[in-house]
Amino acid sequence: TKKFEDLNLWNILSLTVGGIVAIFLGLLTSVYVATLHENDLWFSNIKEVEREISFRTECGLYYSYYKQMIQAASIQQGLHGLVYDNKTESVRTINILERMNVYQEVFLSILYRILPIQQYLEPVYFYIYTLFGLQAVYVIALYVTSWLLSGTWLSGLLAACWYITNRIDTTRVEFTIPLRENWALPFFAVQIAAITYLFRSHLQPAQERLTLLAVFVATFLFSLTWQFNQFMMLIQALALFILDCFDILPTAKVMWLYIIQISGLLLVCALQFFNSMILGSLLISFNASILIARTIQKNLKKGSLLNRLGKLILHALLVSSLTLLVNKFIKKILNLESDEHIFKFLKAKFGFGATRDFDASLYLCEEAFGLLPLNTFSRLSDTLLFYVYIFVLFPMTVTAAIVALRNLSCSNQALEKTEERTISLKPDAAYNLIHTVLFGCLALSTMRMKYLWTSHMCVFASFGLCSTEVWRLILKCAHLYTSQRVMIKYLIPIITLLYILYKFWPGIMDELLELREFYDPDTVELMNWIKSNTPNTAVFAGSMQLLAGVKLCTGRTLTNHPHYEDKHLRERTKQIYQIYAKRSPEDVYRILRSFSTDYVILEDSICYERRHSRGCRLRDLLDIANGHIMDGLGENEPDLKPSLYPRFCEEIKKNLPSYTIHFTRVFQNKTFHVYKLAKHK
Secondary structure, three states: OHHHHHHHHHHHHHHHHHHHHHHHHHHHHHHHHHHHHHHHHOOOOOOHHHHHHOOOHHHHHHHHHHHHHHHOOOHHHHHHHHHOEOOOOOOOOEOHHHHOOOHHHHHHHHHHHHOOOOOOOOHHHHHHHHHHHHHHHHHHHHHHHHHHHHOOHHHHHHHHHHHHHOHHHHOOOOOOOOOHHHHHHHHHHHHHHHHHHHOOOOOOHHHHHHHHHHHHHHHHHHHHHOOOHHHHHHHHHHHHHHHHHOOOOOHHHHHHHHHHHHHHHHHHHHHOOOOHHHHOOHHHHHHHHHHHHHHHOOOOOOOOHHHHHHHHHHHHHHHHHHHHHHHHHHHHHHOOOOOHHHHHHHHHHOOOOOOOOHHHHHHHOOHHHOOOOOHHHHHHHHOOHHHHHHHHHHHHHHHHHHHHHHHHHOOHHHHHHOOOOOOOOOHHHHHHHHHHHHHHHHHHHOHHHHHHHHHHHHHHHHHHHOOHHHHHHHHHHOOOOOOOHHHHHHHHHHHHHHHHHHHHHHHHHHHHHOOOOOOOHHHHHHHHHHHHHOOOOOEEEOOHHHHHHHHHHHOOEEOOOOOOOOHHHHHHHHHHHHHHOOOOHHHHHHHHHHOOOOEEEEEHHHHOOOOOOOOOOHHHHHHHHHOEOOOOOOOOOOOOEOOOOOOHHHHHHHOOHHHHOOEEEEEEOOOEEEEEEOOOO
16 A cells, blocks of 8 residues: 555656646747747837738738737627628628638637736737747647657657757747647647547546547637648548558547547538538548448458458448548539649649649749758757657557557457557557658648648657657567666656757757847838828739738738638639739739729739749749740740730830820839729720
8 A cells, every 4th residue: 555655646746747847848938939039020129010011921911800800999890890801802702700710810809809908918919929828738738748658758858848949840930920820730739639648548438528528629729720620630530540440549439539520620610601611621521431431331340361451442442432422522512612722733743744723833833832851851860859750660660560460360359368469559659650650741742731740750759769668669679678678768868858958058048149120121111101102992912922911011902812712812813913924014904903903013023033943933834824935044835825915014114105004103112113003984
């Protein structure tokens, strides 16, 4: 009894210390990224217009709805303005709550209005501090997942330290604050922690129910805050499907997770006024197909190895066919085309035919949607993270393959008799293994998605380094195993932590002392000019990145914007972008006036772009889409023809009569040229 009491006391002490360390590291990360943001922009000292310009591209668009809600006469009026919005897309009323994932902005603005904090805290600070605070939730969730997997909070400490020291590759929150993924990924990490706990054996029914509730809440919040949620959860569902097929996870819990994913997504769908893109998602079709296939094929897990393999292949084919059929059927009924640009991009990216599609090419030409650069691995290796990750991944993958083959070969009764095996794989470790492998493949193929992988890499590597099972397996394979030698699971992580501290602490301190200031005088001048010299009802055309800033800083009406998940908007953007193509002034004028444009902003950085190589500059994409030969030396497709007209954005600056009859220059600086459109009868 004395020994049991001592053990209990030690567990309570360990839990308390581990919990305090987790909260401390979470808060430390929040303060760290908030300080970096302040030091980089001198955010507290710059003007409001400069603060708003610092929210670049789509970040500015999302933040504008928070600002709109704060400035509205009442909460009801603010919500009405979002549901019946006619300033985001000219000559069109759209429902922002249906089209975009901005419930977080709505919630925060209401919270700001009802809390007695207006005198002490500006709205912008309430917003950014909330997002920096979510980083604490993120780090604590990663810490807890690693702790649950290894059984020691030392691995949680290592995971958090790796997350912080690999900040360049694990997060970009300090310079893209309102980006949807910065809201969503902390909830995704909480969901993974809850799923890891759910797959522990010997859970009490009450514990299981509470964990399922936690998974549901985290899944719902993740889905509510990011429009790409369905694609991430599809990969997660695929991970569960693979492990369930090989009998590595308990089927009943897996079925619950499929149902939670569907119900979480459907609840978001209802909140987003039955957004058709959610209903037509592959995730809903895939999960529904698995549940249908399971009722058709009852005895999947019985029979000999060949028999079971045959059943599994049939099951996989049935699920794939049903998924495609159900998805096709839903999209046909709903006449859904919102996400077709994503599938066009994927087809072109993975070599299923070249594309001239303008939208797909826009993605293909962006570095963020290209392959993961090799220098990422050298950065991750500097902190030892990548080396440790590979060191853990290899034996775990071999173990998973052996366990999967053994599960298929043995009947259930035989498995129960031989539970004590040299090689075994716990369900929670198995889930995290397949999760890291699938999200690793996603990151390697698309750089923008690396943040989903690198943060989990910290968890997986730290768990393996502190895991009794991993060290036992490695030592047994090397014929070095004794129960004392397994204590290496404490020694190696401590040495790793000391190395990270020694190598990176001075760099982090220097980084925190480095002071810079926001500097973009041309954009500031443009925004101030628009506010002072144009009517509130004026409609502006231009690049979608710049127009998001125009909406936030000036409140003027836009013709297009960066939230690209709508077919009508994509077609409209391609039309507006003819200002950078080889088109006649009459054509461009007619197109712009069809969207009630009053002013058009031309950017030299796009007109004379050098950032991308030939074939990927915006003007090249437009030329190809229009069937025109591209500028400069190089190959052209044989069917491309020379244009009858010069490039609009260059020619308009010559003030020729054919242009001045339609366009009058009203503002210019080193970067921007603003033209007012004539209003012909």
